[in-house]
Amino acid sequence: MSVHTPVLYHPFEIEYREMVTFPGKSYRNNYFTLIYIIDGTGIQFVNHHRFNYRKGNLFLITPQDTFSFDITNPTKFFFLSFNTSYIKLNKDQDWVQRMDFILNNASHRPGCILKNKVDKPLIASLVENIVQEQNNQQLYHSKITETIVQTIILVVARNIALKLPKNIKENTGEAVLDILHYIQENIFTPDRLKVDEICAKLGISSSYLGKYFKKQTGETLQQYIINYKLRLVEMRLLHSDMRINEIVFELSYTDESHLNRLFKKYKGINPSEFRKVQSAIQQPDKYNKTDVS
The missing domain is CATH 2.60.120.280 (Regulatory protein AraC)
Incomplete structure (x- = not known):
């Protein structure tokens, strides 16, 4: 190679x-x-x-x-x-x-x-x-x-x-893996993540989808989508120089305040503070220098 x-x-x-x-x-x-x-x-x-x-x-x-x-x-x-x-x-x-x-x-x-x-x-x-x-x-x-x-x-x-839903095991049904795959492929296109769209694409009835997904993964379909998108937000905050408004646009949040509220609800801190805290942890010298001027 x-x-x-x-x-x-x-x-x-x-x-x-x-x-x-x-x-x-x-x-x-x-x-x-x-x-x-x-x-x-x-x-x-x-x-x-x-x-x-x-x-x-x-x-x-x-x-x-x-x-x-x-x-x-x-x-x-x-x-x-x-x-x-x-x-x-x-x-x-x-x-x-x-x-x-x-x-x-x-x-x-x-x-x-x-x-x-x-x-x-x-x-x-x-x-x-x-x-x-x-x-x-x-x-x-x-x-x-x-x-x-x-x-x-x-x-x-x-x-x-380890990053897949907690209930996903080696014997989990193939259908739920298809659902997860579809969600992750279309995570940047919210219209494709509507229940009707998922059902039409995968040939599953809407009345069956929610119950089946919750039983197989331990969380609701909507909860999985929220958590997955927030993990993507974390990755961008940690490993890119993207501005918050750029992340909002890429992941199709309504606006910055929408992302701030959601991120703080699930992470206990807003995105800007999260990036600052994690940067301080990863590069302590940058934030602990004594000003001798």
């Missing part, structure tokens, strides 16, 4: 590179890419959002994403690229559908994909094992590498799934 290549020629490809500067400005691939930071620091850009990266971060770039890196300190990157054909090699069709759904719904989420703390040392170990297998080229190294790759993708899926 090469960061320059828009086409993947094998079900999965692996590359390990140490860089001082990241070549080019921005890329868009037609496959999934996992990028693990073995060492180094800098800034990750995904879809015009930014995230300060460091050792141990793992990023998932989906086919819809554009990305680049601004390297501050020399960085050791581990690239694992795979396409949907690799997922579909598995004979368990339920697994294939679930993985495809989960991975495709990782979009709109810049930053490290690892939300489960116990998975961070696990991923570090798995990446190290792949690098060793690739370097040593001992008997069965290809098969062992393939097994480790599948494990890494499963761990990533688990971390993405």
Whole structure:
């Protein structure tokens, strides 16, 4: 795999590179890419959002994403690229559908994909094992590498799934996954999120939709849409320089006061204060300097 290549020629490809500067400005691939930071620091850009990266971060770039890196300190990157054909090699069709759904719904989420703390040392170990297998080229190294790759993708899926509704489990019905997928695909188009539109698109009766969704996910359809949009607001506040009015326009809130009221209701703080507090937490030196002038 090469960061320059828009086409993947094998079900999965692996590359390990140490860089001082990241070549080019921005890329868009037609496959999934996992990028693990073995060492180094800098800034990750995904879809015009930014995230300060460091050792141990793992990023998932989906086919819809554009990305680049601004390297501050020399960085050791581990690239694992795979396409949907690799997922579909598995004979368990339920697994294939679930993985495809989960991975495709990782979009709109810049930053490290690892939300489960116990998975961070696990991923570090798995990446190290792949690098060793690739370097040593001992008997069965290809098969062992393939097994480790599948494990890494499963761990990533688990971390993405942590952000899905609380009642979503491995045996959840396919229909509710279709509903979630439709909502997330159309989150920027409110007219398509009306009950009648969802029902018409997915062939579900309006009287059945609400009860079914609540039973399967543990929250109402409207509550899920509100919470999902607020998570997108959080991501933009944390990882972009977008102004509040730009976020309001992108996510189709009525106006700034509407977003302020809603955000404060669910988060206990308004968006501007949230951004300031989180910035202070992430960059304490910026806010704790003593004025000696």
